[in-house]
Amino acid sequence: MTLPGSLFVIGLPIALAGVLMLLRRWTALMAWSAAAAMSFLGVLVTTATLNVAYPIGPLNLYLGRPFYLLGRVLVIEPADRLPLAFIYFTAAGLFVIAWRLLPHSNFFPIGLVMVALLGAVLMVHQVVYAALLVEMAAILAVFPLHESGGRAHGGLRYIAYVTLALPGLMITQLLLELFAIFPADMGLLQTSTVLLGISFAILLGAVPFQSWLSTVATDGSPPVVTFLFTVHLGTVWFMLLAYLQSYAWLGRQPLFEPLFTALGLLMMIVGGALAASQRRMGRLVGYAILVDNGAMFVALGTRQTAGLALTLMMLLARPVALGLMTIGLDGLRQLGGGDDSATAMQGMAWSAPWRTVAFLVGGVAMAGFPLSLGFAARWGLYRLMARQDLFQALLALSGSAGVMMGLVGVIRTLLVPASTDAKPRAPLAEDPVVLVLIIVLIGATLALGLFPQGASRVALEMAESFTFFAP
């Protein structure tokens, strides 16, 4: 009997999630089995041949064989392999990080279901189903995001924004079907371009739809926020690239280049300006993501394969940088009683030095400063932009500098010596496993910063599978 690959990679995480729901008492078991399953799927989609049968008991697994559901097709294509591997490996890493940060959490089972849904987004062809799957994954994220209580506006705002993006994506599908019947009606194409553009702008938190980024980062549990900003947003980016690939006319529109560049620069400038004056750590994470997404838009706006490779390299750099920031933010917030405002964070560096270092190194990497993979990607972007317009390159650089200024401000707050009359604060009892994770991630950040060739090769290989910029 034949088992289609798409069904296997969707079914395995969902089945495991069902089991893990019953095992929430054992956090280590949940975290490691979820991470192992994700790593296995990552290795499988990266290394296995698509049209070869792999026997699993009585079943023969064909990775590239399509799965049909009520006439709709789900299939793993060669171009989907690296994007799928990205979401699986990132999820695996985040499950390991969450092992010590989120005891007994529903993040592990729900995260697995989210990965299954987001994997399906990459394997399904019609916009409408992909949009609904992204919406479902976003709604599910709310459960672990606000598991620890506290203010929950972030989750509500996130669902609201993703739902606002849904009509544009669904109606685009209808318009494209109509265009197939009436190919002379160019108005249909123009309307679908506008709708698709607005929907992706909302999903990726582009200006003026950026408010959900900072609210989610402020209110949400840090590891889940990182999951959203890497796995979920990463899938949305790959979805955008898949549409540019499927509907090549989108990329050929004369407005494509100025629109993407202007939008990206606006995001970088606004994000940088907001980050520079920000002293709240959660919000700073949100604005750093806004700047990073802006840089990715700018890179895509260059309309070159090199620009596309830089976009993907920034996406690859994000999990390590954000993972470090997450660990730092989680510990510091814990010390501040859930509050990460400047008042609560004063002098925290003396009580939690390792978490402060983690936040600092992760923040520097997110801002795109050396030594990090983010720096290599941003430097490549500035060089590419400077060849066409030096002023635009300087504007982009100012966005990154804004994040760095915000980070310096936060670190100054963390380093303020406690006043003599203040009640002495007990230092954070550091978990040795978390300490090891911090050291490993700092090592990975520095190694990727010093030797970015491996990551850039992967990014280039991914970029070459998208041919919409080819002459």
Added chain:
Amino acid sequence: MNPVILWLNRLAAFASTPAVVGIFLSGAAIYLIAEWRIRFLAQIAQYFFIGILFARIFDTRLELALLKIMVGWLISGAFLISAMNRDESVRGQGLQMQWSSNVPFRILSLLTMTVVALLGAQRYVLPFIPADLALACYLLVVLALLFIGTEEEHPVLGGVGILNLLAALDLFYSAQDPGLLITGMLVIVNLLVGLAISYITVAEVAE
């Protein structure tokens, strides 16, 4: 045929325009009245009217329209329980008429947005959909924007807004493509939204 479905079919044949008015009035009640038990009744009524419109779309499969109503009522019940759970002070009290804060401003915004919906339905005609259904879509969208944009202590009102937006999209999309898979997925999305909003309403610790 099931008598409930038969009755729904008869109702849909002549009550579409009153159903659109009903959607607006029930939405206005949710917006202007703060008492959750009254909001619950208004939401129940709103889903009934939305169901009548769905009965026109799914005229050969009326059980789907019935499903939409049942799902809506289920979510309304979950919202009521969550809201009551959060406001422990109202337990055991009788039903009291309590207006929302800033009622004059809310009335003004509601009127303005209603005019926007009416003009939108006239000027930007939605393709391949009857005029009354199009007006219902516009009204649901403006109600959704009002609910989402209103800063209330409870996340539930925002949740009702998200559901109204989904209902508008569902009406419009189902009129074009009444496929079983899309209908099923939208039902799941509605249920998940209901569950998530109820969860955060209960989990959130008011600051």
